[in-house]
Amino acid sequence: MRRFYFDHNATTPVSQPVLEVLVSALLEVPGNASSIHQDGQLAKQRLEAARREMAALLGCEPKELVFTSGGTEADNLAILGSVQANGSPHKHVITTAIEHPAVLNPCRELERTGMDVTYVRPASDGLIDPDDIRRALKPETMLVSVMHANNETGTLQPIAEISALAHEAGALMHSDGVQAAGKIPVDVEALGVDLYSISGHKFYAPKGIGALYVKNGTKLRPIQFGGKHERERRPGTENVPSAVAMEKAAAFARDTLPIETARLEALRDRLETGILARVPDSGVNGAGERTPNTTNIYFDGLEGEALVISLDLKGFAVSSGSACSSGAVEPSHVLLAMGLAPERARASLRFSLGASNNAEQVDALIDAVVQSAAQLRKLSPTYTSA
Ligand code: PLP
Numbered sequence: 001m002r003r004f005y006f007d008h009n010a011t012t013p014v015s016q017p018v019l020e021v022l023v024s025a026l027l028e029v030p031g032n033a034s035s036i037h038q039d040g041q042l043a044k045q046r047l048e049a050a051r052r053e054m055a056a057l058l059g060c061e062p063k064e065l066v067f068t069s070g071g072t073e074a075d076n077l078a079i080l081g082s083v084q085a086n087g088s089p090h091k092h093v094i095t096t097a098i099e100h101p102a103v104l105n106p107c108r109e110l111e112r113t114g115m116d117v118t119y120v121r122p123a124s125d126g127l128i129d130p131d132d133i134r135r136a137l138k139p140e141t142m143l144v145s146v147m148h149a150n151n152e153t154g155t156l157q158p159i160a161e162i163s164a165l166a167h168e169a170g171a172l173m174h175s176d177g178v179q180a181a182g183k184i185p186v187d188v189e190a191l192g193v194d195l196y197s198i199s200g201h202k203f204y205a206p207k208g209i210g211a212l213y214v215k216n217g218t219k220l221r222p223i224q225f226g227g228k229h230e231r232e233r234r235p236g237t238e239n240v241p242s243a244v245a246m247e248k249a250a251a252f253a254r255d256t257l258p259i260e261t262a263r264l265e266a267l268r269d270r271l272e273t274g275i276l277a278r279v280p281d282s283g284v285n286g287a288g289e290r291t292p293n294t295t296n297i298y299f300d301g302l303e304g305e306a307l308v309i310s311l312d313l314k315g316f317a318v319s320s321g322s323a324c325s326s327g328a329v330e331p332s333h334v335l336l337a338m339g340l341a342p343e344r345a346r347a348s349l350r351f352s353l354g355a356s357n358n359a360e361q362v363d364a365l366i367d368a369v370v371q372s373a374a375q376l377r378k379l380s381p382t383y384t385s386a
Pocket of ligand 1: 176
């Protein structure tokens with residue numbers, strides 16, 4: 001059966017050019033970037049070229065980038081590493097209730113060690129109000145961490161405004177840019193952040209490579225201990241082939257961004273309009289500026305998981321924001337924080353588009369959603385209206 005992938009916020013497949021660069025780097029750049037012989041020097045040169053391209057993607061200096069194993073590590077390093085370097089006597093961190101677990105869980109870890117953490121909630125449109133950040137700031141606040149783009153709704157947060165507030169209060173500013181980099185133009189200087197996390201597998205690079213932007217002068221302690229790699233911020237033999245593959249993916253993203261943004265936005269709007277016109281009691285979760293490829297839609301009276309499975313059987317990969325914990329399906333913490341009733345949050349799906357999608361696939365997905373929603377609603381004990 002033909003399969004169509006609409007889950008690019010979960011991960012993207014490596015593109016053919018990225019795959020070719022990866023394989024050739026694996027075969028032709030076998031050295032360790034710390035070795036002084038020629039093989040080592042070649043690896044080092046390739047690593048630094050990759051760092052320059054990644055810096056161009058984010059608008060920073062190459063030496064401000066630390067390669068990591070992905071977004072989760074970059075977030076952990078930003079939060080735990082900056083708290084360890086700057087924590088005392090500051091004892092307060094601000095983040096939001098809609099962050100990815102890669103930010104929420106290091107913050108919960110900080111709470112276990114006695115740090116005070118404030119989780120600012122969004123408005124019903126998914127936006128964090130800078131005034132709520134302002135109200136949460138205290139003299140003891142050392143770090144504010146607010147994601148750039150939400151993984152479930154695509155909502156873009158007013159990072160520049162929040163950074164300015166954090167700095168006025170003497171705090172550092174981190175943003176999780178995992179769902180933004182490669183999808184929208186990012187300029188860390190314009191955003192005013194001190195720390196910014198990215199992940200390669202969200203923009204067609206392999207899984208297991210990412211980076212943390214650390215603004216010059218920002219104090220950061222490593223959170224793992226070993227060799228003196230990455231300016232003593234992240235030990236471990238560098239993953240040169242994956243860094244080189246991410247360089248290729250970043251260059252492609254930079255070259256194609258304006259055209260791809262317009263194309264994906266048009267497809268996303270076509271999907272949204274098509275579903276909303278043909279499926280009664282459905283609607284979009286969140287509002288305001290979003291990443292061009294993402295929409296989150298509720299289907300009242302349905303279980304998101306059942307709809308995901310039904311669409312999967314028809315050949316479409318989509319996602320529900322719910323998480324399985326202790327055997328029970330928990331509604332998305334993002335949608336709950338936006339004030340959705342648990343039943344509506346459970347009845348929501350995320351569609352995230354990408355390079356392989358086209359209008360024909362979108363139309364086929366709309367038909368499949370219309371069919372699946374009607375079939376499942378017939379069996380739903382809670383769905384009454386139509
Ligand atoms: N932050 C956000 C917003 C994400 O969407 C993800 C992955 O889904 C991560 C962090 C974690 O990134 P990685 O999978 O590279 O560890």
